[in-house]
Amino acid sequence: MTKPIATILVLCGASLRSFVGVLIRLLDDATDFQILFYRSISLKLVVFVVICIRRKANPLTFFKSIDKHDLLMGGWLAAAFTTYIFAMLLSSVASTLLIITVAPFLAAVIAWNWIGEIPRLVTWPTMTVATFGIGLMVYDGANLGYSLGNICAFISAFCFAVMLVVARRSRKIDVLGGTFMAGVFSILLGGLTSLIFDGDLAISQLDILIISFMGAFTIGIGIALITTGTAYIPAGEVSLLVLIKIPRSNLALSVLG
Numbered sequence: 001m002t003k004p005i006a007t008i009l010v011l012c013g014a015s016l017r018s019f020v021g022v023l024i025r026l027l028d029d030a031t032d033f034q035i036l037f038y039r040s041i042s043l044k045l046v047v048f049v050v051i052c053i054r055r056k057a058n059p060l061t062f063f064k065s066i067d068k069h070d071l072l073m074g075g076w077l078a079a080a081f082t083t084y085i086f087a088m089l090l091s092s093v094a095s096t097l098l099i100i101t102v103a104p105f106l107a108a109v110i111a112w113n114w115i116g117e118i119p120r121l122v123t124w125p126t127m128t129v130a131t132f133g134i135g136l137m138v139y140d141g142a143n144l145g146y147s148l149g150n151i152c153a154f155i156s157a158f159c160f161a162v163m164l165v166v167a168r169r170s171r172k173i174d175v176l177g178g179t180f181m182a183g184v185f186s187i188l189l190g191g192l193t194s195l196i197f198d199g200d201l202a203i204s205q206l207d208i209l210i211i212s213f214m215g216a217f218t219i220g221i222g223i224a225l226i227t228t229g230t231a232y233i234p235a236g237e238v239s240l241l242v243l244i245k246i247p248r249s250n251l252a253l254s255v256l257g
Helices: 003-017 020-025 032-055 059-065 068-090 093-114 123-144 147-170 176-198 205-230 235-242 245-256
Strands: none
């Protein structure tokens, strides 16, 4: 796969992910871990189908192919998924999405120190501007009572950045196995914590439909496209391309509002 095609895939994936914040705001009574549980089910199923079709492999062959890199990517991505939901619920969508822009800086620095991948010169000015914007959002968030949500957003960005670097370090052409494992880990985490803290997994049918759509299309296919292109693009550049979701999300929110 060429870098231009990989770039298009990442951009398409970012566009699909841009509506996550909007869909979360449409939910009625689902709690954070219930969202994580139901969203991860549809996410895992879609990624599983994509993997089998793309690799032309049966389920048993796929499960045998899962290695330590997939488990590591899955763990970091599951952590990013979880903290992202908390950030959306505990802070504003705009604040969360802007803080996520720290991911390029983190990914570039981690990749530079871990795998010796030197960022392109044009990457640094963009990351500097993003970091300045994050500082403003964190300052405003402290005044508005969004501090915990902003912290969750930063942790999500860090986890996503590490996942991208792990994907690059694995040198895999197809890193969808890590996305699949993220869904598995998120289902276990979401299900267990929902039963412990919420008492059950019962939510309205409308919430289930919205969350399932979110997991299958906006995240499942979106992440599948992003992680497919990640193998051909430096980690810092992938994070910058993913940021296309921010203006699209704000536009969607303004239309709904």
